[in-house]
Amino acid sequence: MKKLMALTVAMLGGTAALAADWAEVGDAGESLMTANITNGVGALTGITGVLNTNAEDLVDMYCIRIPDPSIFGATTVGGASFDTQLFLFDVNGRGVTFNDDAPAGGTLQSTISGQFVPAPGIYFLAISRYDRDPVDSNEAAIWNDTPFAAERAPDGPGAANPLAEWSGGGGSGGQYRIELRNAAFHVPEPASLSLLALGALAARRRR
Ligand SMILES: [Ca+2]
Ligand SMILES: [Ca+2]
Numbered sequence: 218m219k220k221l222m223a224l225t226v227a228m229l230g231g232t233a234a235l236a237a238d239w240a241e242v243g244d245a246g247e248s249l250m251t252a253n254i255t256n257g258v259g260a261l262t263g264i265t266g267v268l269n270t271n272a273e274d275l276v277d278m279y280c281i282r283i284p285d286p287s288i289f290g291a292t293t294v295g296g297a298s299f300d301t302q303l304f305l306f307d308v309n310g311r312g313v314t315f316n317d318d319a320p321a322g323g324t325l326q327s328t329i330s331g332q333f334v335p336a337p338g339i340y341f342l343a344i345s346r347y348d349r350d351p352v353d354s355n356e357a358a359i360w361n362d363t364p365f366a367a368e369r370a371p372d373g374p375g376a377a378n379p380l381a382e383w384s385g386g387g388g389s390g391g392q393y394r395i396e397l398r399n400a401a402f403h404v405p406e407p408a409s410l411s412l413l414a415l416g417a418l419a420a421r422r423r424r
């Protein structure tokens with residue numbers, strides 16, 4: 218048993234060092250079906266990509282995991298030089314939270330938290346060039362435009378409905394880095410799988 222515990226500690230120690238950014242692959246899409254799926258292990262510390270002003274590159278969407286909503290956060294403050302918007306959707310495409318200009322004020326970049334995230338799990342994070350906004354199948358806005366400097370749960374006429382498409386013009390874009398706090402890659406961490414395997418092994422030994 219002592220050996221098993223030492224092995225567990227070693228694996229946890231090794232996993233703690235696993236943390237990385239995700240770099241956009243190709244051009245991330247703007248729907249659940251075409252989003253970049255972040256594959257990796259451990260903590261997802263950020264996402265780097267580009268919203269190209271000279272292309273139809275108005276929205277990039279990424280599939281991530283949120284292990285603990287109470288400490289989750291995402292921001293483009295300090296990570297982009299253009300006017301960004303950040304959105305979070307659930308796996309059914311329904312809006313969770315949104316911010317245009319960070320609530321702290323004095324910036325056109327965006328910050329969201331886990332305050333409106335209902336449970337740990339898989340979510341879709343989207344960045345857009347202001348003022349490209351998500352709408353439902355009737356072209357009703359899922360979020361209102363204002364107030365700009367507030368993080369809000371869906372409050373538009375289409376608030377209750379899933380994302381169908383995006384609407385409105387995009388201002389200039391550029392390269393960005395979305396800094397993430399307490400987010401994880403889409404796939405489960407191997408540590409939790411290993412611990413499950415170790416648990417199963419220990420249970421088998423007790424028989
Ligand atoms: Ca892109
Ligand atoms: Ca903004």
Ligand SMILES: [Ca+2]
Pocket residue numbers: 302317348349350361362
């Ligand atoms: Ca907007």
